[in-house]
Amino acid sequence: MELVVGRVVKSHGIRGELVVDVRTDSPGDRFAVGARLVGRTGKGPKATDREVVVEAARDHSGRLLVRLEGVNDRDTADALRGTLLLVDSDALPENDDPDEFHDHQLEGLRVLDTAGAQLGEVTEVIHTPGGELLSIRLSDGSDALVPFVTDIVPEVDLGAGTCVIDPPEGLLDLGSS
Template sequence: MDVVVGRVAKAHGISGELAVDVRTDSPETRFAPGSVLVAKLRDGTSRNLTVAAARNHSGRLLVRFDEVLTRDVAEVLRGTLLFGSTDDLPPTGDPDEFYDHQLEGLVAELTDGTRVGTVREIVHGPGGELLVIEREAGGEALVPFVREIVPAVDVPGGRVVLDPPEGLLDAD
């Protein structure tokens, strides 16, 4: 299974370096030198890119790929999604720790079994993680991913159980 690990924001400098918005909780593994990512281009084609180097810069990663040697080539990649395989991820070793791709797509339901929606993505913010729930009734809800509000995660069963405080899931 392939999952999005980053999105190319823009070219950086003149030597083909790219500013990448990270979409993985293990960037040190995904963007390690020698790692191969699949770039899905806007024209529908794909190509493999091998990480040559990566470094943090202003909240993004600056990544150099072996196959991208000039700014012109880097500019073509603007907006491209970068995918990595889930097959090479080690087990978390903690039953209360999950990879983002394990949570995305799970049904979100209340403790009484009422379906609220589906987990669309996980946002990693400075205050902690948020589940972005695509609501059954339309729109989205941001749910703090803490045990008090998400008391159960059942990956094999395909669901997360929510016990939200009053007002958290109210429509805008």
């Protein structure tokens, strides 16, 4: 399974740097010098993949500025706008911490309340400067953002394919549909 670790937003400067929205908890590992990623342009059957190699990466205003091998000017960088940067989930290291998860492990989990009633499904993990949020598609079709903290998400059971949430009053009423 391929996992998105970043998306090229735009070019930066005239020497081929790319502004990348980071979609991983480990940007230092995923965008380390020499890291090999898959760059996917387009969608569906028209999508094309090519291997890209990271030459350099640095923090910039909550995003990364990334240089890829062979991307040395603004025109080449501009052509990569919207490119998804992917890794193979098999290449990710095993996680020994029972309270840490890769995004792809959480996406698709059934969401239950503390009484066991099904509330919906995790559709995405959103990384913000304040922490992670679970985007949940509720049973009524609306969406809600739930902070991924132990007080609100006390249990994740990957084997059962579930996570239990104990939302404060009103949290699920403020869905972002």
